Amino acid sequence: MASLAEKMAANLDMSAFSKAEELKKRLWFTILALIVFRLGTFIPLPGIDPNVLAEVFEQHNGGILGMFNMFSGGALERMTIFALNIFPYISASIIIQLGQSVIPSLQALKKEGEAGHRKVTHYTKILTVFITIIQGYGIAVGLESMASGGGASAVVIPSFVFKFTTIVSLVGGTMFVVWLGDQITSRGVGNGSSLIITVGIIANIPSALARTFELGRVGSMSALTIALLLVMALGLIYVIVFVERAQRKIIIQYPKRQMGMRISAAETSHLPLKINPTGVIPPIFASSLLLLPITVANLSAQGGPSWVQNMSQWLGHGQPLYLALYAFLIVFFSFFYTAVVFNPEETADNLKKHGGFIAGIRPGKNTAEYLDYVITRLTVLGAAYLTALCILPEILISKLSVPFVLGGTTLLIVVQVTMDFITQVQSHLIAYQYEGLIKKAQLLQSKRKL
Numbered sequence: 001m002a003s004l005a006e007k008m009a010a011n012l013d014m015s016a017f018s019k020a021e022e023l024k025k026r027l028w029f030t031i032l033a034l035i036v037f038r039l040g041t042f043i044p045l046p047g048i049d050p051n052v053l054a055e056v057f058e059q060h061n062g063g064i065l066g067m068f069n070m071f072s073g074g075a076l077e078r079m080t081i082f083a084l085n086i087f088p089y090i091s092a093s094i095i096i097q098l099g100q101s102v103i104p105s106l107q108a109l110k111k112e113g114e115a116g117h118r119k120v121t122h123y124t125k126i127l128t129v130f131i132t133i134i135q136g137y138g139i140a141v142g143l144e145s146m147a148s149g150g151g152a153s154a155v156v157i158p159s160f161v162f163k164f165t166t167i168v169s170l171v172g173g174t175m176f177v178v179w180l181g182d183q184i185t186s187r188g189v190g191n192g193s194s195l196i197i198t199v200g201i202i203a204n205i206p207s208a209l210a211r212t213f214e215l216g217r218v219g220s221m222s223a224l225t226i227a228l229l230l231v232m233a234l235g236l237i238y239v240i241v242f243v244e245r246a247q248r249k250i251i252i253q254y255p256k257r258q259m260g261m262r263i264s265a266a267e268t269s270h271l272p273l274k275i276n277p278t279g280v281i282p283p284i285f286a287s288s289l290l291l292l293p294i295t296v297a298n299l300s301a302q303g304g305p306s307w308v309q310n311m312s313q314w315l316g317h318g319q320p321l322y323l324a325l326y327a328f329l330i331v332f333f334s335f336f337y338t339a340v341v342f343n344p345e346e347t348a349d350n351l352k353k354h355g356g357f358i359a360g361i362r363p364g365k366n367t368a369e370y371l372d373y374v375i376t377r378l379t380v381l382g383a384a385y386l387t388a389l390c391i392l393p394e395i396l397i398s399k400l401s402v403p404f405v406l407g408g409t410t411l412l413i414v415v416q417v418t419m420d421f422i423t424q425v426q427s428h429l430i431a432y433q434y435e436g437l438i439k440k441a442q443l444l445q446s447k448r449k450l
Contacts, residue, residue, distance in 0.1 A: 020428060020429055022428070023189070023425065023428040023429065026187065026188050026189045026428070027188070027189055027425075029183075029184075029187050029188045030184055030188030030189050030190065030195070033180055033183060033184050033188060033192075034184075034195065034196070034199050036180065037073075037082070037177065037180055037196055037199065038073065038199065038203065040075075040080065040081060040082045040173065040176070040177070041072070041073045041074060041075040041078065041080050041082045041200075041203075042078065042080060043080050043081050043082075043173075044078060044079060044080050044081075045079050045080065045081060045083070045165070045166055045169050045170070046162075046165050046166075046169065047155055047156050047157060047162045047165065047166075048079050048143065048154060048155065048156070049152065049153070049154055049155065049156055050078070051152075052146070052152050052153065052154040053077075053078075053079055053143075053146070053154050054077075056146050056154060057069070057077045069204075070200070070201060070204050070208075070410065071085060071087070071197060071200055071201065071287065072084070072085040072200055073085070073199065073200025073201070073203045073204065074200075074203065074204060075200075079143070080173070081169045081170065081172065081173030081176075082173045082174075082176075082177055083139070083170060083173070084132060084135060084136070084139075084170055084173070084174050085174075085177060085196070085197070085200065086174070086177050086178060086181055086193050086196055086197065087287075087288045088128050088131040088132040088135060088174050089124070089125070089128045089174070089177075089178045089181075089193070090193070090284060090285065090288040091128075091131055091288050091289060092124045092125070092127035092128040092131055093124055094285055094288070094289065094333075095127060096120060096123060096124050096127065097336075097340060098336075100120075106120070125175070125178065128174065128175070128178060129171060129175065132167075132170055132171045132174045132175075133167055133171060135170070136166055136167040136169075136170035136171060137163065137167055139166065139170065140162065140163040140166040140167060141163070143155050143166070144158040144162070144163075177196060180192065180196070181193040181195075181196050184196075189421060189424050189425060189428070190417070190420060190421040190424055191417070191420065194280065194284075194413070194416075194417045194420070195417060195421070197284065197413060197417075198413055198414055198417040198418070201410050201413060201414055202414060212226060212229070213226065229396075232393070232396075233411060236389065236393065236408055236411050237411060237415055239389070240389070240411060240412055240415045240416065241415060241419070243275055243276055243385055244274070244276060244279070244415070244416060244419060245419075246274070246275040247272045247273060247274055247275070248272075248273045248274075248275065248374065248378055249270040249271070249272055249273075250270060250271040250273065250358060250371075250374065251268060251269075251270055251358065251359060252268070252269045252270060252271055252351065252356045252357070252358060253267075253268050253269075253356065253357055253358070253359055254267040254268070254269070254354070254355055254356050255355060269356070271347075273374065273375060273378055274378070274382075275378055275381055275382060275385070276378075276381075276382035276385060276386065277338050277341070277342060277375065277378060277379060277382060278333070278334050278337045278338055278341075278379075278382060278386075279416055279420075280412055280413050280416040280417065281333065281337050282329070282330045282331075282332075282333035282334045282337065282383070282386055283330060283386060283390050283409045283412060283413065284413065285329070285333045285337075286326055286329035286330045286333060286390075287326075287409065289329060290322070290325060290326060290329065323391055323394065323395070326390065326391065326394075327387050327390075327391050330383065330386050330387050330390060331383045331387060334379055334382055334383035334386060335379055335383065338375060338379045338382075342375055344368040344369070344371040344372040344375065345368045347368070347371055348363070348364060348365075348367040348368035348371060349364075349368075351363065351367060352364055352367070358370060386412070388408075389408040389409075389412055390408045390409045390412070391408075392408065393408040393409075393411075394408070394409070
């Protein structure tokens with residue numbers, strides 16, 4: 001049976017949207033902020049030779065550089081101030097969240113409410129600056145070692161000044177993207193960080209499809225293979241939508257309660273637990289930890305030491321070591337993030353305080369153990385689903401040399417973020433309808449009094 005929110009969302013019409021002025025302002029702000037982000041992906045770093053850079057990326061477009069370039073919306077290929085996108089901030093968030101599990105002072109901040117959350121966010125941004133400095137230096141060194149087939153350097157004048165300006169530009173660009181994501185989250189619609197990554201992927205879809213059809217035109221790929229890839233992409237979208245909407249509903253019962261002279265009837269509700277409780281977080285976290293170090297290794301491999309070149313080959317896109325690390329990180333973050341967002345003991349205590357219980361399960365410790373058992377099984381299913389969704393298409397893509405936009409990771413991010421965005425828009429419209437009904441009810445009461 002559809003929930004009340006789903007029923008109301010189905011009845012939303014254009015007249016409700018036209019009257020929701022606050023929602024329209026939020027949507028316009030989100031659109032303009034994303035346009036600003038896209039404009040920033042075309043502002044190049046100073047001292048780069050674009051022709052040499054384009055030649056080098058053309059040679060490595062099918063490797064890990066091409067994948068990270070897709071996540072950055074083409075900013076890495078153009079080596080712009082937004083080349084690192086928001087991934088240093090994601091890496092910093094991972095480190096801080098891991099630290100909250102083992103460092104007592106960070107654990108204490110979790111219990112301080114909003115004030116503690118602001119401190120954690122401040123520490124995360126400071127760590128983002130340090131991570132960006134390290135990665136910016138690695139990219140600057142890598143750029144200086146890059147050269148075209150004719151021996152021309154990608155950097156016009158390699159020097160300390162180039163390294164310094166590159167680091168400063170990347171730090172400024174990354175922190176601006178982080179600030180822009182925060183503004184979208186607070187003043188727009190949807191999660192700003194996820195939308196920025198999604199827009200970068202969507203921006204590459206037309207060119208990726210064009211390259212795929214070009215492979216068919218020149219005979220490098222058969223028409224049947226292209227058709228099968230498109231069918232696979234549509235099938236993955238269907239699977240993603242089906243799994244992301246699936247829920248495991250735990251029945252919660254509330255006994256009769258006496259409130260003054262009135263006795264309330266027994267009630268039955270449910271606790272919805274998603275089959276994939278972590279959503280798109282594990283693939284994004286795994287990609288963030290893998291893509292940036294591998295990208296620096298690929299850039300430094302041009303004329304670098306032999307061990308860097310070997311590592312670049314072992315961690316190449318579609319290689320067994322890369323796939324194994326990617327799968328391990330997805331499984332790890334699936335369990336880690338589930339433990340962060342869902343606390344069985346806290347949920348059991350809340351049910352006990354409100355008089356709710358699960359049929360056949362004693363309140364308190366037994367309920368917490370049951371919830372932990374259920375969420376662990378769901379996390380196993382979710383981790384297996386995410387691993388298969390992200391790894392299997394990557395193998396096919398690496399073998400067929402097709403654009404990464406048809407991979408499971410990119411489709412998962414785009415579909416999941418789009419679903420969350422639509423859900424938030426519907427929530428704003430439903431809230432507006434409630435406000436309208438309350439105003440009408442108050443107006444009718446005032447007329448009756450008159």
